Amino acid sequence: MPVRRCAITRAEDGTVRLAEPSAGPAFTRAVLDVAGAVLTWPVLGPTGLPAAEIHDVGQAQQWLWAVYGERTAAAVDAVASGTPTTEPTLLEQPTALAEAAARLALGHWAARWWPTSYLDGTAALEPDVLGLELAALTHECQQLLDESGEVEGVELLEEHLAALDPLIRWRQSAAPPRQLDRVLRLIDDAADNAGLDGEALRRLRSALEQDHGPTATLLDLAELFVRRQEFALAAGSLRTATARVIARGSGTNDWCRYPPGFVDAAEEAVSWTAYALGAGRRLEVEVVADIAAPVGGVHLAAEVHVDGGPPNRVPLARRDDVWAGRADLDIPASTTPSIEVGILLPGFDPGPGTDDRAAREAVRALARHRLGVAAAPHDGQAAHPDPFLAEIVAAAAVEEDF
Known part of the structure; x- marks a missing residue:
């Protein structure tokens, strides 16, 4: 079996690092918190074995050997104790636990970073379907997790039970x-271990025990699962009457500056127009919205830089499927401004990062590819890993929604 060398290092604070995580913005990495460590996989490259940042080697020993092999587990223990050691070799073929962990991490990545976009034609992932599969994968990865991780799996199961009956019907279809x-058997086992009960879980147990197999009934997945999002862009705009357009352009749609679900993930979702009103100047910003909206009167904001100057915040209000706002700019009447516009949620925004347009486009391409794979028939000889159930549902709904 192919192997590769792996560097193990120990930081001054005692943290042991096994390989180095891939470079790039946060949305290009799948991350999983496990017992005593954090595991990281690249989303845009080959997965294989993860990089690990181990802060509690003793706790991590419960799973290190099952993911990386016994030699690596021993080498990590030696490095943690200050004993010199040679670089261990890692098996290139992940173990069953490593594969399940990678899938769980990718599922959490999809829940946070999936680039849903009406403009790009990328369908949303049904959150309850994805949530139940994540609960199943969490149960499958119990060996990796501490108590808080196991509790999170139970919470996922309880939160997303609305999708259980449709999944049972899907299992019984043609x-x-x-x-x-x-997935359903893992959910049943997880619920049993956690002592959960309820009508939906009892129906699941009954369906699994009877196990009559598929029927001849064909299901419309778009109708089977309740769609949480209806794309219908609002007509009209804030456009200032009697004003003269002096400049317009697209802003920066940095996904890291607002929570998921607030803004359409397309690069061109952010647009702005500058107007002349007599001697004055006004900027209007429009952002294509996604399914979520802040609560408690909190609004998104546009961060505007004019001619490289300091940022100005323009509050945005949601109007149907568009976030919109305007502000008067202090610009000489003879000047055509150079304007940069970004979108953020105050209190959440970590600040502007580097120009990650290429990485965002790569993630959009990945989502399109995964939906294409999800739309294709699957059999035991499929060349691709199984898509998430939520991806199959999304692929089935693409033609209807877009």
């Missing part, structure tokens, strides 16, 4: 995906 039965 063409259920091959991974659906396993």
Whole structure:
């Protein structure tokens, strides 16, 4: 079996690092908190074994050997104690636990960073379907997790039970995906271990015990699962009457500066127009909205730089499917301004980062590819890993929604 060398280092604070995480913005990495460590996989490159940042080596020993092999587990223990050691070799073929962990991490990545976009034609992932599969994967990865991780899995199960009955019906239909039965059995086992009960869980247990197999009934997945999002862009705009357009352009849609679900993930979702009103200047910003909106009167804001000057905040209000706002600018009447516009949620925004347009486009391409794979028939000889159930549902809804 192919192997590769792996560097293990120890920081001054005692943290042990196993390989180095891939470079790039946060939305290009899948991250999983496990017992005593944080594991990281690249989203845009080959997955394989993760990089690990281990802050509690003793706790991590419960799973290190099952993910990286016994030699690596021993080498980590030696490095943590200050004993010199040679670089261990890692198996290139991940173990079953490593593969399940990678899938769980990717699922959490999708829940946070999936680039839903009406403009790009990228369908949303049904959150309850994804949540139940994450609960199943969390249960499958119990060996990796501490108590808080196991509690999170139970909470995922309880929060997303609304999708359980549709999943049961899907399993009983003419063409259920091959991974659906396993997901449902993991959910049943997780619920049993946690002592959960309820009508939906009892129906699941009954369906699994009867196990009559698929029927001849074909299901419309778009109708089976309740759609939380209806894309319908609002007509009209804030456009200032009797004003003369002096400049317009697209802003920066930095996904890291607001929570998921607030803004359409397309690069051109942010647009601005500068107007002349007599001797004055006014900037109007419009942002294509996604499904979520802040609560408690909190609004998104546009961060505007004019001619490289300090930032100005323009509050944005949601109007149907558009965030919109305007501000008067102090610019000489003879000047055509150079304007940069970004979008953020005050209190959440970590600040502007580097220009990650290429990485965002790569993530959009990844989502399109995964939806294409999810739309294709799957059998035991499929060349691609099984898509998430939520991706199959999204792929089935693409034509209807877009």
